Amino acid sequence: MTAVDTPTTSNVGTTKLRKEDAHLVTGRTQWTDNIQLTGMLHVAVVRSPMAHARVTKVDVSAALEQPGVVAAFSGADLADQWAGGLPCAWPVTEDMQSPTHLPIATDEVRHVGDAVAVVVADSRYGAADATEFIDVEYEPLTAVVDMEAALADGSPLTDTQLDTNRSFTWQKIDGDVDAAFGSAAHVVERRFINQRLIPTAIEPRAVVCAPPREHREYTMWSATQVPHILRLMLALTCGVPEHELRVIAPDVGGGFGSKLNVYAEEAICLVLAKRLGKPIKWTESRSEGYQATIHGRDQIQDVALAFNEDHTLRGMKVELHADMGAYLQLVTPGVPLLGAFMFNAIYKMDALSFTCHGVLTNKTPTDAYRGAGRPEATYAIERLMDEAANELGVEPFELRERNWIKHEEFPYTTVAGIEYDSGNYEAATAKAKELFDYDGLRAEQQRRREQGDKVQLGIGISTFTEMCGLAPSRVLGSLSYGAGGWEHASVRMLPSGKVEVITGTSPHGQGHVTSWSQIAADALGIPFEDIEVRHGDTAVAHKGMDTYGSRSLVVGGYAVQVACDKVVAKAKRVAAHLLEAAEDDLEFDAGTFQVKGSPDANTSMQDVALAIFAAHDYPEDMEPSLDSDATVDPENFSYPHGTHLCATEVDTETGAVTIRSYVAVDDVGTVINPQIVEGQVHGGLAQGIAQALYEEAVYDAEGQLKTGSLLDYFVPAAPDLPHFTTDRTETPATTNPLGVKGVGEAGTIASTPAVINAVVDALRPMGVNDVLMPASPQNVWNAIQAAAPADGGAA
Amino acid sequence: MIPATFDYVRAGSIDEVVDTLKEHGDEAKLLAGGHSLLPLMKLRFAAPEVLIDLGRVEQLRGVRDLGDGRLAIGAMTRHIDVMDDPLVREHCAVLADVTAKVGDPQVRHRGTIGGALAHGDAASDLPAALAALDGTLVAQGPNGSREIAASDFFVDYLTTALEDDELVTEVRVPKIVGPWGWRYEKFTRVAQAWAIVGVLAMVKRSNGSIEEARVGLTNMATVPVRASGVEQALSGRTPDAIADAAANAADGTKPSSDLSASAEYREHLARVLTRRALEAAAR
């Protein structure tokens, strides 16, 4: 990095109201579905009602007769348009099995919602009406739904073109696991189910694609998190040269990973725009999205911990069955593998074995959903630590503290072989316990247990860490990922002293415009208000790796900082030239270059910007420009951590769970904007609690999605969530100049085990040791019934 | 989420509604608040050819005192207006309390009492309340109007005693007189949702004992159910009898099994919630 003086102005660390909000709350947003273009046509997709079938006939002729219909195509009609199937960028093993995934199926459908035909009409309603006139005949094939049965010999196949339902088995073994378990005094084993979830962004997916007009370029607007990745991948899938495709992510209303993909409908709109020469629009309905947009989680986790007599952790065994669904989407197979580095969490151990079976089933594909692999791992280890504490007869905090990495041991190389740069689990835990009144609640719990209250109090702990800032490119390469994890930023100094920051990240609710302005304002000494941040358009932000995996600040914010530092370094040379001073004699503070010891000899960043624009007088050996680019590749992941505590009231008669209090103390390193951080934590908690208590995607034995709409898929709303008490400790990351660690996923990762640990803790005296997620009243009641003594004498 | 094509008729009077219904028969559907009908249409589970909008039929709105110990509530009175109505609050506050638990504020500002009952969904809250109140509905058709008791109105899942050419014009409920207490226990998956099971208990007390008890069950069969065994067991007894009586609350019910609850669990909930609702109502 260029050495520059550290400015003292401080936007960083203060709550600035978000620049994004005025237009969001006054409805002046540009959602993809708001885009209207002259001559625009609408496409509706005919989808398979069956989980697995041979398609024996698709006749679109009657649809063509319908009012307003312009065209209709079967999969076979468009088969020659695809240069390849929809991409999976993460071939995790050499022999990974990946069903061919055409945007529109030709002869076999593999999940309910798989596309079989499309209709194009002059209105959205006309297109939807005409789908009923497309005649599709299916010959049913057996649906593969259960992951373990899918791997059994002689199982029916998910895809008749393959000879197995096993997509891959991936293994990573660190240390001597046999030794750790062979000589262990105690082994604690469990099977946990991490249920399938459906991401539910407020804005559904939508795509508009316009054919070339004056330029030779196609323009696609998509409700996507990844305009840059989408551009490259669509170019490869649809045979449109990359430089003739511009992708714009306009205002995007949430994603949580569900918009981190390359979807059939994006390819369909591009190909139809090419074929018909007209702008094409598609917007999903909610129930359509529940079938056609990726799902998340869905793992069976067999896990075991080995302990010494003194409760020191020796090793861990993890065997996962991870449901891929019917196809491998962009990063489907890689998601569970992130767990290989995360099951050991904050704990020291000698050995870890991790085996993951990626299983194909006739269900909607899974892929990255907020946390992606890390919530699943965190759930298993934090649940298991509570179970171990119970079996060993120790206080759950005592067991954790005995085994976690002490603050003085950082940087610490974990059993999985990655280096945690910084952290302080003791500090976060102490703060959380105090805010929660841990000892007081334990005393109350004891009292209520003794009284045999019908409503029991439970206390749940989650001392979590995660890996953020995806990702060091070399590490991604070693894991066979198809791309790097760098990020790009450009800073343009305008003649009037205003600034444009261009970022390769693609925010969809996270407030990058505000946070990046704060970083640039401090780095350049320019007022926060004078900075504009541009993003999400491949013609403007020409280079980027987009937004997911809590990477934007850690990698993208870092790039902004480095680009600003380069601007300051150039400006300093110009200032020295104008002030006729040596560069070393200049100080830069709060936007002013000052000759040390000469109070009157100074100039501002804005004056330098104007001078370099005029370019009448500037150093001989430089170009007349302050503009700078930076592409940074992180040297390591970042490792936010924290301690979350949850108290639940569990009605032992009905199984109803109410969260009474929730304390989250997070350490996300340096904080740029406290309010944005708090917002991310709140949203994350809501989603983690949703997995614990409310949400589950349910399929029946025929592969039909039973939770196909918001009527049956219970997304919690504000009245379902408790007051959150949030606080922080700040242990800066040492691997980036901002000291930031990322906060996008922390709340989701931490909260699920905290809540379930609390539910189980409440019921422990009744003999309950686990509750299936979501801990709905029915599931809690079932757990109580199953544990009740044979004479029916439950409390 | 895109409904099939339909014709739209905005009716101005009850007569016009009846005439239009007669003309179109079962191809027409009445549109009240649309909060049950439109979701079905958007999923194309329902595809009526004609929608007759009742929104401008002023005769169908508002609450009046019938003068015979009963109130009449116009079918198009929105949930929020039932809750806020002075006559309802004074004479039948139990109905306001149950209505306050319907859905969320948006639903209560669009949905109507007539629509909620005519839809015939025993998972909704108002059918069980009307059953417990021994209320009636007034239906009007080409041959004039008739009054139908709640116990006769609900026939099966989404099926009522209404003819294709009839509309509900008003709902009649008795004024609650004397020392009644009540509690609606609504048990849900998320705060603002349909009941997994709901129990409305009403108890009239005299001299420390229960003179009369009424128990209406939501979502325990395809129609609203009165737990008559429980009611009878409590008549003339002290509140101490509640626990034993409530143990029979699921007798004669036929709950369904679905993703939120098994039939067995619903029966268990009915017993627990009946006990709790009665205990609260008797306090």
Ligand SMILES: Cc1cc2nc3c(=O)[nH]c(=O)nc-3n(C[C@H](O)[C@H](O)[C@H](O)COP(=O)(O)OP(=O)(O)OC[C@H]3O[C@@H](n4cnc5c(N)ncnc54)[C@H](O)[C@@H]3O)c2cc1C
């Ligand atoms: C998100 C959501 C949550 C909800 N939660 C609940 C809840 O918790 N509890 C609950 O009880 N309800 C709930 N509801 C349903 C709500 O109360 C509806 O408003 C109500 O069931 C129907 O009333 P409506 O006026 O909207 O009727 P509409 O949807 O307009 O009509 C419903 C049916 O009744 C017919 N109809 C309407 N008016 C008449 C009439 N005067 N005569 C004859 N037939 C008529 C219609 O033709 C249609 O078949 C919810 C609805 C939504 C959308």
